[in-house]
Amino acid sequence: MKKKNKRLITIIVSFLLFSMGCFIIFINLRDNLIFFYSPSEIFEKEISSEKTIRVGGMVKEKSLNRKIKEINGINMEEISFVITDFEKEIIISYIGILPDLFREGQGVVVEGFIVNKGLFNANTVLAKHDENYMPPEIKDLESIKEKANDI
Amino acid sequence: MIFKLANPLKFQKFTEKFQPVTIHLALFLLVIGLFFSFFNSPPDYLQGETVRIMYIHVPCAWFSLMIYSIIVICSISSLVLRHTLADLISRSCAPIGACFTIATLVTGSIWGKPTWGTWWVWDARLTSVLILFIIYLGLIIINNSYDDKSKADKYASILAVVGAVNLPIIKWSVNWWSTLHQPASISKLSSPSIDPSMLVPLFIMTFSFFFFFISILLIRLKGEIIQRKIDVIKYNRVEK
Numbered sequence: 537m538k539k540k541n542k543r544l545i546t547i548i549v550s551f552l553l554f555s556m557g558c559f560i561i562f563i564n565l566r567d568n569l570i571f572f573y574s575p576s577e578i579f580e581k582e583i584s585s586e587k588t589i590r591v592g593g594m595v596k597e598k599s600l601n602r603k604i605k606e607i608n609g610i611n612m613e614e615i616s617f618v619i620t621d622f623e624k625e626i627i628i629s630y631i632g633i634l635p636d637l638f639r640e641g642q643g644v645v646v647e648g649f650i651v652n653k654g655l656f657n658a659n660t661v662l663a664k665h666d667e668n669y670m671p672p673e674i675k676d677l678e679s680i681k682e683k684a685n686d687i
Numbered sequence: 688m689i690f691k692l693a694n695p696l697k698f699q700k701f702t703e704k705f706q707p708v709t710i711h712l713a714l715f716l717l718v719i720g721l722f723f724s725f726f727n728s729p730p731d732y733l734q735g736e737t738v739r740i741m742y743i744h745v746p747c748a749w750f751s752l753m754i755y756s757i758i759v760i761c762s763i764s765s766l767v768l769r770h771t772l773a774d775l776i777s778r779s780c781a782p783i784g785a786c787f788t789i790a791t792l793v794t795g796s797i798w799g800k801p802t803w804g805t806w807w808v809w810d811a812r813l814t815s816v817l818i819l820f821i822i823y824l825g826l827i828i829i830n831n832s833y834d835d836k837s838k839a840d841k842y843a844s845i846l847a848v849v850g851a852v853n854l855p856i857i858k859w860s861v862n863w864w865s866t867l868h869q870p871a872s873i874s875k876l877s878s879p880s881i882d883p884s885m886l887v888p889l890f891i892m893t894f895s896f897f898f899f900f901i902s903i904l905l906i907r908l909k910g911e912i913i914q915r916k917i918d919v920i921k922y923n924r925v926e927k
Binding site: 540543544547551554555558562566569570571572573574592634635636637638639642645660661662663664665666667668669670671672673674675 | 729730731732733734738741763766767768801802803804805808809810811848849851852856864865866867869870871872880881882884885
């Protein structure tokens with residue numbers, strides 16, 4: 537065998553072995569690598585309420601509630617909304633400022649603690665942007681079309 | 688044609704003719720691209736004007752991956768065929784790729800604050816791009832830390848091939864794991880989820896960055912070839 541081919545085979549074999557090793561590591565770390573759980577996963581898994589976790593999903597339409605509450609003598613706005621993955625729902629309560637892109641019907645990731653199944657106390661709310669980019673006029677047209685279809 | 692260019696000297700002659708063309712094209716496209724991205728494209732229905740960061744962020748991210756792929760191909764051919772030009776190309780590419788990667792991270796961070804509400808999160812996409820940046824730094828360090836350049840090239844090539852595992856992880860991290868970063872908008876060219884009016888500035892900027900990359904690469908390559916010649920002359924003097 538030529539020296540050249542020998543070197544090529546050595547590289548290919550060691551690369552394949554290395555990537556297989558990485559693959560096995562990543563498969564086993566799957567649960568630690570995900571950035572957030574979906575509401576269904578919260579219901580399926582036993583997650584301790586002492587651990588900080590993240591939950592992500594869609595903000596349910598017309599679920600956003602704001603009320604003024606007094607905490608330590610300061611008036612704070614307590615925000616609550618429902619996150620859904622269209623199978624299970626979870627109520628989020630949060631005190632603080634929502635990101636600008638927070639909308640009902642849009643994706644969101646919240647970080648905090650589970651109070652009980654179905655109720656979650658959030659410290660941080662992050663808006664999740666989807667892969668769709670379009671000008672406002674086209675979005676208006678689309679919502680008009682959707683409404684027309686509904687009728 | 689390509690085999691002819693693999694000779695460093697002929698390559699250098701070709702470079703001298705070609706380099707001014709690429710830098711002028713890059714600047715010309717940059718002016719048009721910036722005009723389109725700032726004045727002649729609509730704001731996004733959700734993000735508003737913040738969307739304009741995408742016209743820099745996305746091409747930078749593409750090139751950080753593309754340049755790394757070039758380095759990997761050159762490293763393999765350098766390890767297998769022992770060709771000098773492949774070494775010179777991967778040596779010249781590493782700092783350019785590192786710059787594109789840091790630009791991706793910085794612009795992404797600036798976009799993340801108003802959109803997500805945070806500068807940085809440790810999700811799979813962001814972390815894997817940070818690892819890419821660290822690998823680039825490793826390549827630059829190895830390239831410059833040996834007096835014996837052939838040794839440096841060999842070790843850098845091995846690191847580049849090992850680091851190639853990171854490329855598919857970056858590309859598909861958004862599909863494999865639930866990440867805060869959104870999945871790719873242009874995965875199929877036939878049906879991108881970006882409005883055509885926003886694709887125009889994106890592609891003009893991409894072409895501009897492409898020619899910019901080529902032009903910087905050619906300048907750096909010229910430098911590397913001259914450096915090698917100097918090394919040879921020095922070596923011969925010492926020998927005498």
